[in-house]
Amino acid sequence: MRLTVATTNDGKLREIRKLLAGLPVVLQTLADFPPVAAPEETGVTFAENARQKALFYAGTTRGLTVAEDSGLEVDAMGGAPGVQSARFGGEDSTYPEKFRLIYDALAKAGVATSVARFVCALAVARDGQVLFEARGVVEGEIAPTPRGTGGFGYDPIFFYEPFGCTLAEAGDRKSSVSHRGAAFRQLRAWLETSELLNSQF
Numbered sequence: 001m002r003l004t005v006a007t008t009n010d011g012k013l014r015e016i017r018k019l020l021a022g023l024p025v026v027l028q029t030l031a032d033f034p035p036v037a038a039p040e041e042t043g044v045t046f047a048e049n050a051r052q053k054a055l056f057y058a059g060t061t062r063g064l065t066v067a068e069d070s071g072l073e074v075d076a077m078g079g080a081p082g083v084q085s086a087r088f089g090g091e092d093s094t095y096p097e098k099f100r101l102i103y104d105a106l107a108k109a110g111v112a113t114s115v116a117r118f119v120c121a122l123a124v125a126r127d128g129q130v131l132f133e134a135r136g137v138v139e140g141e142i143a144p145t146p147r148g149t150g151g152f153g154y155d156p157i158f159f160y161e162p163f164g165c166t167l168a169e170a171g172d173r174k175s176s177v178s179h180r181g182a183a184f185r186q187l188r189a190w191l192e193t194s195e196l197l198n199s200q201f
Contacts, residue, residue, distance in 0.1 A: 001196055004028045004043040006057035006067040011152030019184040023191060028061070036060050040071035041083070046070060046121035049083060054125035064131075064196065066187065068122040068177060071197065072154045074142060077105050085154070099157050099178065100145055100161065107190060113142045118167075122187060132190050136182025140167075150174070 003025050005016055013029060020027065030036075039056040043049035046069040053067035071085025081088035081098075089098050104116060118140045124132040138160065146156035148168025155168035160177065167174050175181040 002026045002028055002061055002063055003191075004030070004032070004057065004061045004065040006030055006053055006061075006065050011153075012068070012180065015178070015180055016184055018175060019181060020191075023188065025191065028063075029099035030057070033061055039070070043069070043083065046083060046119050047123070047135065049127075050121040050123040050133070051130055054130060055128065056123040060130070062128045063091065066124045068120055068123055068180070068183065070118065070120035072116060072118055072158070074102060074105075074108045074114050074116045076111050077102070080105075082173045087105075088173055095156075096146070098154070102142065102157065108169035112144060116140055116142050116158065118154070118179040120183040122183045124187065124190075131196075132187065134157060134183045134190075136179040136184075136186070138177055138182070 001024065005027055007013060008030055013038065033182060039052055041049045041052060043052055050067050051068035053069065056064055057067055060064040069083065071082055073079045073082050089101050106112065117137055120136045122134050123130050140158050140160045143157050143159040143166050147166045150171055151168040151174060155174075156166055158166070158167050160167055160170065162177070163170050163173060167178065175182050
């Protein structure tokens, strides 16, 4: 069976390949198809955006396609950056710039840190239908300063208390607790029991 992972983010792809390793599935990415403009993400939740992307790219790839939307919610910022996580501070802003914006927002709120969480919603679509959805969450807090060089995105400022470090310092342990890991393990379980694994498409 072929499954297209609708992302061009190398960090996400590395994580997803590991999480689905061993399944009788041929993983494809958007790089295996002619370039197409990304759909506008108009959802107000991660789940809505994941559905939009899965349906859009399934129409392009004409096969089983999984898309995810994920990001960081900071309680002291009213849940921001949320679905705007990738675009926080502007489309071309770097993650160190995004970190500074978050620390500035916390300072304005009169706090040094805040409860926060990573959220990942995924959807699997084919032939204009959403066939499966999952959601993964990991709770933590904003670290006082960025720490660690592993991971990607907001990992250096996300402190995970059970590990006593940020997710950028967690190494291979990250996938066991991460939001994306939780969502894609649900996908893996669904695929393992699905008749789709016997499909040639």
